[in-house]
Amino acid sequence: MIERRDFLKGCLACGVTAATVSVASGKAMAAGSFEGYPDAMGVLVDLTRCVGCRSCEAACNNEQKLPEPDQAFDDMSVFKDKRRTTEKAYTVVNEYKVADKDTLYRKIQCNHCTEPACLSSCFVNAYTKTKEGAVIYNAKVCVGCRNCMIACPFNIPAYSYSSPLNPLVKKCIFCYDTRLKDGKPPACVEICPQQVMTFGRRADLIKLGHDRIQANPGKYVDKLYGEKAVGGTSWMYLSSVDFDKVGFDGHIQNEPIISNVKDFLGFVPMVLSIWPALFTGVHLLATKNKDGHHDHEEGDHQ
Amino acid sequence: MHAVKQKMILGITGILVMLVSNVCFGAGIPDKVSIGSIQKYYAPVSFNHAAHINKLKDCGLCHHHTTGAQVTDPNCARCHKNSGAQPVVSCKGCHVADPFTPEALKQQRDQQPPVYHRDKPGLKAAYHISCLGCHQKMNGPTGCQDCHKRNDGGDAIFKSGKYAPKAPAKPKAAHH
Numbered sequence: 001m002i003e004r005r006d007f008l009k010g011c012l013a014c015g016v017t018a019a020t021v022s023v024a025s026g027k028a029m030a031a032g033s034f035e036g037y038p039d040a041m042g043v044l045v046d047l048t049r050c051v052g053c054r055s056c057e058a059a060c061n062n063e064q065k066l067p068e069p070d071q072a073f074d075d076m077s078v079f080k081d082k083r084r085t086t087e088k089a090y091t092v093v094n095e096y097k098v099a100d101k102d103t104l105y106r107k108i109q110c111n112h113c114t115e116p117a118c119l120s121s122c123f124v125n126a127y128t129k130t131k132e133g134a135v136i137y138n139a140k141v142c143v144g145c146r147n148c149m150i151a152c153p154f155n156i157p158a159y160s161y162s163s164p165l166n167p168l169v170k171k172c173i174f175c176y177d178t179r180l181k182d183g184k185p186p187a188c189v190e191i192c193p194q195q196v197m198t199f200g201r202r203a204d205l206i207k208l209g210h211d212r213i214q215a216n217p218g219k220y221v222d223k224l225y226g227e228k229a230v231g232g233t234s235w236m237y238l239s240s241v242d243f244d245k246v247g248f249d250g251h252i253q254n255e256p257i258i259s260n261v262k263d264f265l266g267f268v269p270m271v272l273s274i275w276p277a278l279f280t281g282v283h284l285l286a287t288k289n290k291d292g293h294h295d296h297e298e299g300d301h302q
Numbered sequence: 303m304h305a306v307k308q309k310m311i312l313g314i315t316g317i318l319v320m321l322v323s324n325v326c327f328g329a330g331i332p333d334k335v336s337i338g339s340i341q342k343y344y345a346p347v348s349f350n351h352a353a354h355i356n357k358l359k360d361c362g363l364c365h366h367h368t369t370g371a372q373v374t375d376p377n378c379a380r381c382h383k384n385s386g387a388q389p390v391v392s393c394k395g396c397h398v399a400d401p402f403t404p405e406a407l408k409q410q411r412d413q414q415p416p417v418y419h420r421d422k423p424g425l426k427a428a429y430h431i432s433c434l435g436c437h438q439k440m441n442g443p444t445g446c447q448d449c450h451k452r453n454d455g456g457d458a459i460f461k462s463g464k465y466a467p468k469a470p471a472k473p474k475a476a477h478h
Binding site for chain 1: 465
């Protein structure tokens with residue numbers, strides 16, 4: 001009786017250890033498993049330079065051949081609302097009153113993550129992170145499940161609700177087809193009068209961003225948003241105020257979104273392959289002993 | 303076809319800018335400078351150089367150390383405290399019109415020594431950051447069209463003027 005209990009305890013202990021080991025190794029794999037393509041391009045956005053002229057929105061609309069906007073791009077009344085990206089606008093500029101007289105503008109578009117959550121969440125593999133740094137998607141295979149819209153930590157992918165027959169997910173593609181793949185900067189970067197956006201190799205931009213912070217003491221908060229957020233993004237930001245104040249999620253995780261589920265998903269094959277055999281064994285051993293004991297007891301009664 | 307047209311416009315703009323600056327150089331300090339780096343969308347700016355000189359006096363506010371003005375930025379003063387007037391003074395002499403071409407990026411990366419002047423804005427941004435930054439501080443005009451009138455190409459991309467979106471059909475309140 002005591003022997004059997006010890007044996008069961010031993011089995012359980014083995015199982016737990018195996019599970020722990022597999023979880024631990026899973027974590028080691030997930031942390032920083034993809035550093036990004038070495039020559040991936042990026043954009044450094046300096047919020048302090050933006051004057052809210054909306055030229056980037058106009059250029060995007062033109063380059064991506066998007067539908068006509070509701071209002072002209074020189075209409076500044078749009079700033080009364082905080083807008084988000086839509087099927088008709090892959091980028092929008094929002095206005096933030098940050099101090100008595102200070103106004104900052106923030107351009108929103110896809111940040112082109114190094115480990116994109118949209119890509120991880122897509123079960124038809126519509127998304128691709130290209131070696132140039134863009135996160136693009138194949139509209140032909142998109143089934144419209146909208147998982148990517150939920151997965152995106154920046155709330156970027158939009159959906160063509162206006163198209164009942166063939167609705168698709170729509171988002172900024174870094175002007176991949178028309179510009180980036182030929183080494184050219186996206187349309188918004190090119191048109192910007194203030195060079196709010198600096199285009200270059202992501203690795204170079206990280207250095208440039210930190211250099212700019214250092215060269216202008218007191219001008220910027222000491223953080224390059226996107227250098228680490230969700231495992232790094234191709235688009236990174238400099239700001240003169242806390243990022244929370246200009247619509248960013250200042251407490252966003254540094255781990256890629258996929259790390260939130262990678263541990264669990266790594267555990268599943270282990271459970272499926274080892275547990276049935278393990279517990280069948282346990283069950284067989286347990287019942288075998290029990291049967292013997294039962295016989296013995298029956299014998300006692302007789 | 304479109305790219306060829308773009309290149310032609312760029313080339314013509316470049317020649318025009320060169321002509322203007324050569325004329326200016328010959329005449330010493332120009333009174334007027336015609337700036338047309340975004341002629342695709344806006345009419346060129348006829349910049350009243352003389353009026354700005356009279357008002358500001360300090361050439362270094364726009365020309366950094368190149369005119370031999372005393373530099374105040376400690377970061378610049380490390381090298382340019384006594385570097386004197388430079389042969390190249392015009393904006394486009396240092397700020398390139400197209401700062402993000404693969405060639406420009408490579409040049410920037412390979413620059414020796416690998417410090418300073420790396421974060422140099424392109425020509426268009428150099429104008430805007432300098433002009434607009436100062437205009438904001440000194441209550442000068444800051445609207446886009448206060449300095450350069452938008453042309454037809456600009457209206458087309460901004461969906462303004464004759465390209466304005468047709469007002470969405472909203473039910474109008476009945477008139478009494």
